[in-house]
Amino acid sequence: MARLELKQVKKAFGPVEVIHGIDLAIDHGEFVVFVGPSGCGKSTLLRMIAGLEDVTAGEIAIDGQGVNNVPAAERGLAMVFQSYALYPHMSVRQNLSFGLENLKMPKAEIKHRVDEAARMLRLDKLLDRRPGQLSGGQRQRVAIGRAVVREPRIFLFDEPLSNLDAELRVQMRVEIGNLHQRLGNTMIYVTHDQVEAMTMADRIAVLRDGRLEQFGKPLDLYNRPANLFVAGFIGSPRMNFLDGTFEDGAVRLKSGERVAAACQGGKPGQAVKLGVRPEHISLSESGTPDATLSVSLIEQLGGESYLHGTLASGEELSVRLAGQTQVSRGDKVGLSLGTPAARHVFDAASGLVLAPL
Amino acid sequence: MGTGDVIRFLTRTRGRGRLHWSDWLTYAYLILSLLVVVLPIMWMFLSSVKSPAALVENDPRILPYTQLTVPSPTGGRDQNVFVHTRTDGSTVDVAFVGPRGVNARVYELGKPDTVFEVPRTSLARKEVVDPRWENYTEPTLGSTQSRTFNFLRYFWNSTFVTVMATLLTLIVNAMAGFALSKYKFRGRDAMALTIVATLLIPPTVILVPLFMTVSSLGMLNSLWGVIIPTIATPTGVFLLRQYMLTIPDELLEAARMDAASEWKIFWRIILPLALPALSVLAILSVMWRWNDFMWPLIVLTQSEVFTLQLGLSTFKGELNDNMHYLLAMTVLTLLPVTLVFVFLQKHITSGIANTGLK
Amino acid sequence: MQVRPQAAFEWLWKTAGDVLDGPMRALQRHIGAHRMAYVFLLPNLLVFGLFSFWPMILNFYIAFTGGQSVILADRPLVGLDNFRELLACPSYLDPRTCGVAGYSFWTGLWNTLFFALVQVPLMIVVALATALILNRDIRARGFWRAVYFYPVMLSPVVVAVIWDWILKRRGILNAALEKAVETWNAIAPTFLMMADYRAINWLIDARSGWPMFWVIFVYTWAHLGFYMLILLAGLQAIPRDLYEAAQMDGTSKSRQFWRITLPLLMPTMIVVLVLSLIRAFQVFDEVYVLTGGGPGQATKMMIQHIYESAFIGDAKRYGIAAASSVLVALLLMVLTFLQLAVTRKKAGN
């Protein structure tokens, strides 16, 4: 059992506060991803959990026990670093066993664990090599192996895949997923890549500027983003935002069109932003379109196509169409902005979503 | 690689076809400087196995020639052998018995009974190549009165000082470099600055107080008195700190997650990774300590604790006439550094060029 | 069982570290991880404090004491007497007018100044020339670099013994010169014949300037390689494409030297200048073994004066030596400041 709780955790480097009070509870066995743009404090937060940074204020508790003053080595966690941080002068075997030796574990047990982890991560043949003699993916597996042999209560990953090429990244994503399945430990995974977050996480914590923007299941974040930032950050390509004013049960766009929205809590006349994901927009076959797009760029990917262009109001908009399209550059096409349920309405001033009906 | 390539390689110039006049000048300078720099040392190596007579005469031949001698048939001193050229041009080897006016009394080798007289001008010394190793063995091992150069003792003292001082220098400076590069603490930058500032304080201006400090610690005439004051070199701290700054912090953090103590991180992670810088400092330290003269001269006054340098300088003062011994002992003294240099030449020059420190 | 040396060494290393790991770990638990920094600093600070910092302070005190004792408590305070003795001179330019200590001090000072002012420029010019030559596209550069550097590895005593041997009256230099003159006279036409060579006592001839000349020569010989190496590294750090660009512009070789090489080499030159000057002012070992400061006092340097005042002879005048050290330190400080000021100004322009 390893439950992790953060209570109003803050971090300041000198006079600069970079984490502004984060509350978070992670259950046993969960795979949680911290995601956010770079510089938002993900690593700092993770390193505070690991015990590599002091906590300025608030409390971190593992299984109900405050660990603020427990040294990193004694928290029972293991971490995989972005640069792997493999000891370059030690063989793979020594890299894996160094931590166990420091814990004064019996030799036989160390060997057993190292061999086990090596088999699981397909490192058996590499045990006598040095990190310098390994490929990127192999180094990554060694770094993970070093965490695995410790049998930690919680695994911490800090952007472990960002040094790999795209193909390997997909492969390693699957492997880490499998690892989680097999071990069932709690894992916290930091990335700035929302695709990674969406594909791997049980729950995602979206961070911005040292604040927790939203914490929830991937599809909840996708379907019900709590604010403009999360809406824009989760999903690719990015959600389209159009300015408008709230009217009862609908949004009046700048172009004058009125589109229905299933939300409540807005006041008539309130400035709002209407958010629609590109994949929810379609070409309007009949009736009056919700908007008209002057197409300036077309990307044909074969299985799907993207249209980019501007509306009459001057706002930019992207559309994803299934399959291939006959539309060409310079065309003006009428659009249907999805179903009312797929439309998200945010308060323009605060950025918060207007609660759906 | 064909012959053409070889020729092109050997006559390679500054991208143009023929040797430019500046190339000629370059090689002339190089050859000249080779003479000035290497010739004295080479000549000393070669001369160190020559006989005293050859040294006194400044025998210009490269190899160590000595005059052949044969035992005297009457049991006196060994007799020198000469080549006698007869009037008809034929030659014969003769042993020299003694002078008589402008003539010399000699006998043909193997016929000691028939002594005859020949003009001295018809005699030329009969010489053979014969390295005189006694130059080396007599002062070091011999039982002669010349044994004032207790080579083995001095060598041991020098080695002890060099090895101990280097080991301590490495450890002590690496620890300080580690603290100054990988920890944040109050006064760190001030401390680093102080250490760099002491680079500017010449050790020579604190001779007297240093002597008194060492003397009050009872370390006079002790090798430790030479070793200890030299181990906290600002150069070393500076060098190692700069190098350790390039070791990524994540490695240390990984080790901390791996339950390593700070000491273990230092010993098992930092030291192995700082090996390049450590080896530069080790080479410098060996050079400094082996060649040290002034400080040992002040601290060590009894010949049992002399280092090689002290022994050699004393030997020079005492035996200025026995050049053959002095040269041999000089060769012995410079041999260790020379061997080190021959094997680590690349390391040393690039290390010093990169750090710019000595 | 076969033991691989590397494995054995690794095992030894590990064990050596582990021996100290226990106490260090306990200490770390006690004081906290980040305070271990002080523990790591401690040995260095102890040695540094005891053998560098404390003597520096002590030196000032000793400069104001007299007597011959090495025990501080037994040394009577004499105020400025030591300084007075050193400085009470009718004419500093003519040390013979001074007292005994003053004579030694001022002789050493003038000799050292002369030595430094001749030796440093000479060496820098030769070192730079050599570095420039080695920086050309020559074969076996590594070999040549090693050749020039080798004397740097030799100890001052060895250097002095070698050159003393060469420069003796009946040494090989005189022999070679004599031979040369002889050979020349044998082949040269009558009107070009030279007078017979008379051996010179290079290191002892008091009436000539030869002893000082050879002191400077030998010292330069022994240290040139080091500065050459630094300058060569500086030259090699200058990007090649600058010269290629200059070549495209049709810049002449000499102009390239003055407008590209020299300005870009300036930082290295300044390092070399500072280092070599500071060293030149502390010259002792080579000269002491080579000439012992002689003939007379012709090559007696500052540090030799300090050394002899304190450690040679029956009267151990520690006070005089310490006072001289203070004066030398002052001089070095002034020089360093001057140097800094000059280079600052240069850099400003």
Ligand SMILES: Nc1ncnc2c1ncn2[C@@H]1O[C@H](COP(=O)(O)OP(=O)(O)O)[C@@H](O)[C@H]1O
């Ligand atoms: N040791 C430090 N000292 C001062 N500021 C830091 C330090 N580490 C991180 N920061 C700052 O904290 C913020 C968060 O950094 P980090 O957690 O590394 O972001 P990321 O989300 O990209 O991992 C950044 O603005 C960074 O500049």
Ligand SMILES: [Mg+2]
């Ligand atoms: Mg980060």
